[in-house]
Amino acid sequence: MNENLTALVPEIALLAAAVIGLLAGSWLPRRRQWIIAALAAAACVTGMIATAFTMAEGREQTVFSDAFAVDTATDAGRLTVLGALLLVGAMSVERMRHHRREAEYYVLLLLTGAGTLAMIGANDLLMLFAGYLLAGVPAYALAGFAKDAAGTEAALKYYLMGALLGTVMLAGIATTYGAGHATLYGELRTALPSAAYGLVATGLVALLAGVLFKIGGVPAHFWVPDVTDGAMAPVAAYVTTLPKIGGLIAAYRLLHQALPTSEVNWPLLLAVLAALSMTLGNLAAFFQTSVKRLLAYSTISQVGYLLMAVAVATRSDLAQRGLLFYLAAYALTNLGAFAVVTELPDARTLDDYRGLARHRPGLAAVLVICLLGLVGTPPTGVFLGKLQVFSAAIDGGYTWLAALAVTNTVASLFYYLRWLAPVFWSTAGDTPADAAGRWSAAVAYVAGAGSLALGIAGGAALPLTTGPLLP
Amino acid sequence: MLTVVVFLPLLACAVLLPVRRRLHDRAYSWAWIATSAADLALVIVLWAGLDAGGGLQYEQRARWIPGAGVSYHVGVDGLSLPLVALTCLLFLAVAVYSLRERRRIRSYVCLFLFLQTVCLGLFVALDLILFFVFFDLSIVGMFFVIAGWGHGEQGRAAALKFFLYTFIGSLALLLGFIGLYLAAFPHTFDMVELARADPLAGRGTYAALVLLAIGAGLAVKTPTVPFHTWLPPAHTDAPAAGSAILAGVLLKMGTYGFVRIAMPLLPAGWRAHALVFIVVGVVSVVYGALVALAQTNFKRMIAYTSVNHMGYVILAVGAAGVLAGTDVQARSLAVTGAVTQMVSHGLLTGALFLLTGALHDRGGTYEMDAYSGLASPTPKLAAATAVAAFASLGIPGFSGFVAEFQVFTGSLASQAVATAIALTGIVITAALFLRALRRMFLGPVRLPPAVGGEFRDLAATESFSIVPLLGLSLLIGIAPRFLLDVIEPAGRTLVELVAR
Numbered sequence: 011m012n013e014n015l016t017a018l019v020p021e022i023a024l025l026a027a028a029v030i031g032l033l034a035g036s037w038l039p040r041r042r043q044w045i046i047a048a049l050a051a052a053a054c055v056t057g058m059i060a061t062a063f064t065m066a067e068g069r070e071q072t073v074f075s076d077a078f079a080v081d082t083a084t085d086a087g088r089l090t091v092l093g094a095l096l097l098v099g100a101m102s103v104e105r106m107r108h109h110r111r112e113a114e115y116y117v118l119l120l121l122t123g124a125g126t127l128a129m130i131g132a133n134d135l136l137m138l139f140a141g142y143l144l145a146g147v148p149a150y151a152l153a154g155f156a157k158d159a160a161g162t163e164a165a166l167k168y169y170l171m172g173a174l175l176g177t178v179m180l181a182g183i184a185t186t187y188g189a190g191h192a193t194l195y196g197e198l199r200t201a202l203p204s205a206a207y208g209l210v211a212t213g214l215v216a217l218l219a220g221v222l223f224k225i226g227g228v229p230a231h232f233w234v235p236d237v238t239d240g241a242m243a244p245v246a247a248y249v250t251t252l253p254k255i256g257g258l259i260a261a262y263r264l265l266h267q268a269l270p271t272s273e274v275n276w277p278l279l280l281a282v283l284a285a286l287s288m289t290l291g292n293l294a295a296f297f298q299t300s301v302k303r304l305l306a307y308s309t310i311s312q313v314g315y316l317l318m319a320v321a322v323a324t325r326s327d328l329a330q331r332g333l334l335f336y337l338a339a340y341a342l343t344n345l346g347a348f349a350v351v352t353e354l355p356d357a358r359t360l361d362d363y364r365g366l367a368r369h370r371p372g373l374a375a376v377l378v379i380c381l382l383g384l385v386g387t388p389p390t391g392v393f394l395g396k397l398q399v400f401s402a403a404i405d406g407g408y409t410w411l412a413a414l415a416v417t418n419t420v421a422s423l424f425y426y427l428r429w430l431a432p433v434f435w436s437t438a439g440d441t442p443a444d445a446a447g448r449w450s451a452a453v454a455y456v457a458g459a460g461s462l463a464l465g466i467a468g469g470a471a472l473p474l475t476t477g478p479l480l481p
Numbered sequence: 482m483l484t485v486v487v488f489l490p491l492l493a494c495a496v497l498l499p500v501r502r503r504l505h506d507r508a509y510s511w512a513w514i515a516t517s518a519a520d521l522a523l524v525i526v527l528w529a530g531l532d533a534g535g536g537l538q539y540e541q542r543a544r545w546i547p548g549a550g551v552s553y554h555v556g557v558d559g560l561s562l563p564l565v566a567l568t569c570l571l572f573l574a575v576a577v578y579s580l581r582e583r584r585r586i587r588s589y590v591c592l593f594l595f596l597q598t599v600c601l602g603l604f605v606a607l608d609l610i611l612f613f614v615f616f617d618l619s620i621v622g623m624f625f626v627i628a629g630w631g632h633g634e635q636g637r638a639a640a641l642k643f644f645l646y647t648f649i650g651s652l653a654l655l656l657g658f659i660g661l662y663l664a665a666f667p668h669t670f671d672m673v674e675l676a677r678a679d680p681l682a683g684r685g686t687y688a689a690l691v692l693l694a695i696g697a698g699l700a701v702k703t704p705t706v707p708f709h710t711w712l713p714p715a716h717t718d719a720p721a722a723g724s725a726i727l728a729g730v731l732l733k734m735g736t737y738g739f740v741r742i743a744m745p746l747l748p749a750g751w752r753a754h755a756l757v758f759i760v761v762g763v764v765s766v767v768y769g770a771l772v773a774l775a776q777t778n779f780k781r782m783i784a785y786t787s788v789n790h791m792g793y794v795i796l797a798v799g800a801a802g803v804l805a806g807t808d809v810q811a812r813s814l815a816v817t818g819a820v821t822q823m824v825s826h827g828l829l830t831g832a833l834f835l836l837t838g839a840l841h842d843r844g845g846t847y848e849m850d851a852y853s854g855l856a857s858p859t860p861k862l863a864a865a866t867a868v869a870a871f872a873s874l875g876i877p878g879f880s881g882f883v884a885e886f887q888v889f890t891g892s893l894a895s896q897a898v899a900t901a902i903a904l905t906g907i908v909i910t911a912a913l914f915l916r917a918l919r920r921m922f923l924g925p926v927r928l929p930p931a932v933g934g935e936f937r938d939l940a941a942t943e944s945f946s947i948v949p950l951l952g953l954s955l956l957i958g959i960a961p962r963f964l965l966d967v968i969e970p971a972g973r974t975l976v977e978l979v980a981r
Contacts, residue, residue, distance in 0.1 A: 388614035472548035
């Protein structure tokens with residue numbers, strides 16, 4: 011049995027930093043709590059360097075009885091998650107500095123990040139569920155971290171939905187185990203084709219329930235707008251970005267590795283879910299006036315586009331590349347938009363952004379890049395991701411889905427422009443909004459520039475996303 | 482070399498942006514003029530060095546996103562170089578004209594420099610994704626021009642309509658591109674390779690769907706009936722400089738897409754459905770002219786004549802796809818006419834829109850009824866408008882005549898009925914231009930009530946921007962060989978590609 015711990019450096023780094031941070035945070039005076047934040051950042055950077063080593067030296071492997079796979083998808087996912095975690099941490103600095111529970115905040119962030127990483131590499135149903143819990147429970151606490159009414163409601167909603175759908179997922183794992191007599195994906199692949207159809211189908215649907223909750227896809231999306239609106243802006247950025255990366259890669263791996271030859275027509279199921287997510291997310295976003303709610307619904311529709319790649323996981327060679335690249339581009343772009351929201355804590359509605367271009371031209375530029383990026387305007391990263399995903403969908407025989415996605419993209423333009431329009435149309439009376447500080451502004455610039463760079467220099471990043479999944 | 486031409490304006494913009502607070506507004510405008518002039522000079526050098534019969538030249542190809550089959554591939558031939566030159570000339574004219582602009586001049590200059598890079602990039606792109614990138618960015622850039630410097634609240638609504646409409650078109654285009662990409666083995670977005678491989682030969686329905694997507698996307702941008710409804714409000718509410726670029730350069734992106742992408746990459750599909758394009762072209766010609774005739778707003782009228790003029794182009798490219806009853810010579814004549822028409826329309830409509838801008842600056846309205854007898858207080862304005870209007874309706878001696886003559890001669894052989902119907906378009910345009918000239922420039926002098934005191938004639942900056950455009954149109958009308966020698970070989974190559 012391969013028990014090579016060096017393959018798990020990123021996960022271990024996050025967990026170790028979390029434990030040390032929790033212990034040290036109890037003793038450090040409040041003005042020195044920033045050390046924990048620095049520790050968290052160091053853990054993320056360590057993880058990224060370790061991942062880069064793994065990629066450069068081709069040390070793909072499966073560890074612990076194949077329960078955890080370190081392969082192309084894991085590496086790309088790790089880089090995205092750790093980079094996104096770093097950005098989320100950086101945009102929280104102003105909000106958290108000298109906060110009574112500063113250390114706890116970063117510890118929770120590290121723990122849920124570790125859980126997300128565990129989901130990405132999970133090659134076994136039980137490992138997947140462990141990752142689900144580890145990513146979920148700290149996130150519930152984060153949602154209510156501000157201890158205000160909206161945050162508490164958000165946390166409760168998040169927790170209840172998570173607990174309910176987590177139980178359903180557990181039932182799905184039990185059913186699948188009953189059908190295939192195994193929890194390892196590799197063994198399920200050989201066992202499931204001969205198992206009873208009903209059992210496999212029921213198990214899969216229940217499993218997907220948990221995943222859909224994580225990624226905030228229809229019909230498990232009800233928590234997304236409330237949590238995004240109720241939680242603090244950096245936390246909202248977190249819950250709309252990182253769990254999606256974990257959940258989507260986990261779903262891709264599960265379907266691609268455990269059910270490639272199953273009789274269950276899961277591609278169609280996923281395609282329908284993708285269609286519903288993108289359409290409902292878009293329709294609900296149309297007339298939102300709160301920027302956070304608008305972004306929340308926009309992330310639901312983005313999940314729809316991402317699910318297209320999962321739907322054709324085994325039907326097109328372009329699917330994996332599209333999914334991994336789109337995830338990275340989406341993470342950067344979405345975080346950029348949320349960083350602007352964090353930077354302007356008093357601007358809660360679309361109207362509050364009136365005249366931003368005059369007072370803060372840099373932030374306005376980031377907002378243009380990120381929102382048009384989310385639409386899929388070239389040359390941003392999301393455009394390239396969409397191109398890949400649409401190509402994969404057509405290649406996999408779902409032309410109708412690609413056409414629907416294009417229609418939805420056009421429709422989405424409407425609400426993104428509703429936000430962008432006031433940014434440029436200043437009237438005499440508007441006053442500049444208060445700024446949070448340098449850190450969140452810096453994150454906004456970095457994310458905006460990154461989103462653009464990923465589109466222009468996509469040729470360098472794409473090869474990192476191609477490579478076989480390990481059984 | 483081509484890359485330098487394309488990115489020079491963007492580079493200038495990048496240099497100008499950091500020094501934003503220190504320079505005087507005027508310095509900005511002059512920097513813009515210098516950049517555009519340098520770019521035009523570079524294009525003239527390119528033109529002098531072009532071997533007209535040599536196919537694509539000045540090619541540059543670099544790996545961009547090899548994993549996705551996308552490369553940075555640029556080059557020019559006789560179809561694109563005239564449009565590249567037109568783009569540089571129009572931007573220079575607009576730069577000179579904009580010396581009068583006072584509102585937020587820094588962002589204005591940068592936006593136009595950005596647009597120039599985008600437009601040039603589109604015409605030299607030889608990769609579908611590169612083409613698409615520039616296609617979309619042109620929409621974004623023009624959106625901000627109309628929204629930021631257009632006529633108030635109405636301008637914003639028009640900008641939004643323009644954006645939504647053309648963006649939908651661009652996405653249809655993208656679907657078509659993906660269809661082409663998936664059909665080729667190995668998958669590629671490279672136009673040259675796709676034209677060589679002809680991946681959709683013999684795939685009837687699939688090819689038809691791809692052509693439908695690409696055709697619809699380009700038709701929105703061109704625009705043709707029934708996708709033209711975004712055009713009149715966008716033009717009416719855009720600033721004069723924006724209108725000139727929109728009509729002179731951006732509309733050409735649609736028609737250029739037909740000759741660069743739809744025809745050579747989908748030859749079988751084009752031949753099978755050429756009749757659709759012919760019908761759409763003829764309807765655009767007649768409908769555009771008739772609606773223009775009914776306008777009372779001078780700028781809106783010119784906007785509708787654009788629909789009419791682009792209709793001739795669509796008719797010609799459609800006729801070039803019908804093999805029966807015609808020969809290579811007639812078909813390449815039609816294609817040459819189409820490209821000449823693009824250049825001619827760019828020059829003349831650009832000049833006309835700048836003239837309407839000058840009119841609006843003085844009178845504050847575009848309504849034709851508000852003016853009368855302008856020829857006596859403003860002889861230069863009247864003369865320039867009259868020349869532009871006559872040239873635009875296709876009087877011999879100007880570029881419009883050369884273009885339309887070729888279009889009709891080339892199309893007549895196979896499409897006698899369609900050509901005959903399209904000819905009525907010329908009669909209607911002649912009527913509407915003459916009527917407009919009579920109403921506004923002849924008769925007793927009457928000015929809009931908003932004008933207090935004097936009604937100035939064209940200022941130097943306005944003359945210097947408008948007269949060269951008309952002069953070039955005259956030159957093409959009298960001695961067209963320098964242009965046709967470049968277009969004709971490329972047109973013949975295209976016709977052979979379609980006929981294979």
